[in-house]
Amino acid sequence: MMKSMPNTAGTSQQTTYAYRIEGGYPVVGEITCLGAKNFATKAMVAALLGETPTILTNVPPIGDVQITAEMLMGIGARVEQLDETTLLIDPTTVNASTVPLAQSGSNRAPILLLGALLHRFERVSVPVVGGCQIGARKVDFHLDAIQRFGGVVQETPEGYTAQRVQPLRGTHIHLPYPSVGATETCLFLSVLAEGRTLISNAAIEPEIFELITMLRSMGAIIFTSPGRDIRVEGVKRLTGTRMTVLGDRIEAASWASLACASDGDVTVHGIRPDSLGNFLSYYQQVGGGFEFVDANSIRFFRRRKLSPAIIETDVYPGFSTDWQQPFAVLLTQADGISIIHETVYEKRFGYLKALNRLGARTQLTTHCLGSVPCRYRDMNYEHSAIIIGPTPFTAVDEEIVIPDLRAGLAYVIAAAIARGTSVITGIHFLERGYGNIVPRLAAMNLKIERIPYPTPAVAEV
Ligand code: EPU
Numbered sequence: 001m002m003k004s005m006p007n008t009a010g011t012s013q014q015t016t017y018a019y020r021i022e023g024g025y026p027v028v029g030e031i032t033c034l035g036a037k038n039f040a041t042k043a044m045v046a047a048l049l050g051e052t053p054t055i056l057t058n059v060p061p062i063g064d065v066q067i068t069a070e071m072l073m074g075i076g077a078r079v080e081q082l083d084e085t086t087l088l089i090d091p092t093t094v095n096a097s098t099v100p101l102a103q104s105g106s107n108r109a110p111i112l113l114l115g116a117l118l119h120r121f122e123r124v125s126v127p128v129v130g131g132c133q134i135g136a137r138k139v140d141f142h143l144d145a146i147q148r149f150g151g152v153v154q155e156t157p158e159g160y161t162a163q164r165v166q167p168l169r170g171t172h173i174h175l176p177y178p179s180v181g182a183t184e185t186c187l188f189l190s191v192l193a194e195g196r197t198l199i200s201n202a203a204i205e206p207e208i209f210e211l212i213t214m215l216r217s218m219g220a221i222i223f224t225s226p227g228r229d230i231r232v233e234g235v236k237r238l239t240g241t242r243m244t245v246l247g248d249r250i251e252a253a254s255w256a257s258l259a260c261a262s263d264g265d266v267t268v269h270g271i272r273p274d275s276l277g278n279f280l281s282y283y284q285q286v287g288g289g290f291e292f293v294d295a296n297s298i299r300f301f302r303r304r305k306l307s308p309a310i311i312e313t314d315v316y317p318g319f320s321t322d323w324q325q326p327f328a329v330l331l332t333q334a335d336g337i338s339i340i341h342e343t344v345y346e347k348r349f350g351y352l353k354a355l356n357r358l359g360a361r362t363q364l365t366t367h368c369l370g371s372v373p374c375r376y377r378d379m380n381y382e383h384s385a386i387i388i389g390p391t392p393f394t395a396v397d398e399e400i401v402i403p404d405l406r407a408g409l410a411y412v413i414a415a416a417i418a419r420g421t422s423v424i425t426g427i428h429f430l431e432r433g434y435g436n437i438v439p440r441l442a443a444m445n446l447k448i449e450r451i452p453y454p455t456p457a458v459a460e461v
Contacts (some may be wrong), residue, residue: 147279351407395420
């Protein structure tokens, strides 16, 4: 059995906790990025494709890993925690093709398991997917891909079922949008399918390249290209491997935003600078400074008075949608009008309401305030934000309720720069993706405590 992980709220609602943060001081010190959430859970699914056990190191102690481990154990896989950040996943004991409904709506992993398990079983059932409520987050590309490989899929009220009568066969998939998850599904389907697969318009996020590296180390034959084409030559079997989860680039951007917004000075360890891509350029443009300390450490600080920016989120190598919320807090402290055009998700600005309560001046519009081709043009989604700064933040008496994971970290940064004491509830959202938050931030002089909180959190959307 897997040992339970420290400081994750998981899915339990028995005890409610909140963060109490006394803000208004620069955040100064050192922090080590944990392994990337958005690779760790995919690596856990990939491990099921091997015929021997896989060992994953630098696995973050977060709720999402715990949830995924429970799904794997639910189908019979042996998942053993060798130490705080090392997992052994033994796929040889997998004996069930139905992922238990207990994990229904918890995260995105079920839809990845649907494709991955279809090599091993002729019929697979998984519960509905969950994850943050930041848009419709459909899974149609995944289901279409499974059908193109020869599977037949069915949607049920409980989830999805996929069936096949013969081994899956390689095919050409053109993704309508470079979806990260759908690219992963295509990789899982293709590596063990008969013959060749071409995935075009694939996602090329660093976590995708990391997954390709892991699959190659298991024996997969995958060719990438300078563009968005990935060619896979199916093989008959894969073996287990040993893989280190790369540092979380979303965490790193969050700590960089915290350092600059609070006028502090934070050295972030455990991050490959190249994985931050254009973030570093936007950071410099608004007045943030950084210097490389060593190959995996970057020091972040404020170089000058902050200036506003125009940001459009996009697929890699664009500005990641997951950097948007911490960066928005930074922009509230810039002198002038900033604009954020969110083109990946249609509903990712719910958190601005609470920032306004702390003093921010922001406004949403359904118009596309930018030039990146956007699927939400001429629709009624408030997916562009105008931020007028600088506005000092002051803590408010009422609690701030976290609506989703990345918004949660934005609120922590907001509370860190707000004068006075803020109480943030709904922290289970945040702890699904950020591990050991309190000790790591307290070590940087942030006055933060995790306290039992009497009322169950209700998300503000
Ligand atoms: N989409 C579809 N149909 C599909 C799949 C995606 O319409 O079948 C749309 C989505 O609705 C969305 C867009 O395509 O508008 C992008 O979705 P994508 O599939 O790329 O996202 P994902 O795989 O579900 C991962 C991360 C997200 C991150 C996105 C984009 C994980 C577990 N989640 O989600 O991370 O925002 O890629 O980079 O890897 C987070 O960490 O807070 C988070 C939301």
